[in-house]
Amino acid sequence: MCWEKFARYFDVELRQVPLRGDRYLMEPDDVDRHCDENTIMVVCNFGQTFTGLFEDVRGIAAALDRFEERTGHDIRIHVDGANGAFVAPFSTPDLVWDFRLPRVRSINASGHKTGLAPLGAGWAVWRTPRTCRRSSCSRSATWAGPRPPSA
Numbered sequence: 316m317c318w319e320k321f322a323r324y325f326d327v328e329l330r331q332v333p334l335r336g337d338r339y340l341m342e343p344d345d346v347d348r349h350c351d352e353n354t355i356m357v358v359c360n361f362g363q364t365f366t367g368l369f370e371d372v373r374g375i376a377a378a379l380d381r382f383e384e385r386t387g388h389d390i391r392i393h394v395d396g397a398n399g400a401f402v403a404p405f406s407t408p409d410l411v412w413d414f415r416l417p418r419v420r421s422i423n424a425s426g427h428k429t430g431l432a433p434l435g436a437g438w439a440v441w442r443t444p445r446t447c448r449r450s451s452c453s454r455s456a457t458w459a460g461p462r463p464p465s466a
């Protein structure tokens with residue numbers, strides 16, 4: 316739902332990988348079917364809403380590496396860790412799905428789910444200040460000090 320809103324508000328074409336047969340997740344071999352030179356990012360669902368399943372971020376990153384070798388097009392990964400980002404470090408500490416993968420440029424997590432924070436609390440973190448677009452930030456002199464909180 317939130318990605319449909321994002322696509323609508325930012326006027327971005329959304330390409331959703333459909334469920335088919337016994338495949339309930341986006342998989343590395345979906346990259347070639349759904350990405351092209353206009354793709355701005357791939358969102359890996361890390362903790363699918365209904366099943367809790369994690370998409371194979373590492374495998375998808377490797378598929379995007381191969382895509383870049385062939386086309387020269389660098390597609391970033393955003394990890395939607397709304398449900399899984401607080402769980403995976405404890406449940407599967409050896410699973411590599413985060414900034415250890417250079418292609419992962421941003422991650423969001425819903426504090427109000429498994430982070431046990433108050434309803435509505437959520438965070439997005441960017442790999443570097445450079446990968447966080449200025450236009451999505453505002454500066455606050457009072458809240459969070461001199462850091463730019465996301466608008």
Ligand SMILES: Cc1ncc(COP(=O)(O)O)c(C=O)c1O
Nearest residue numbers: 317360362364395397398425437
């Ligand atoms: C995979 C996924 N991403 C994003 C969201 C939205 O998260 P939030 O409730 O923090 O806005 C949800 C909500 O259920 C979700 O399941």
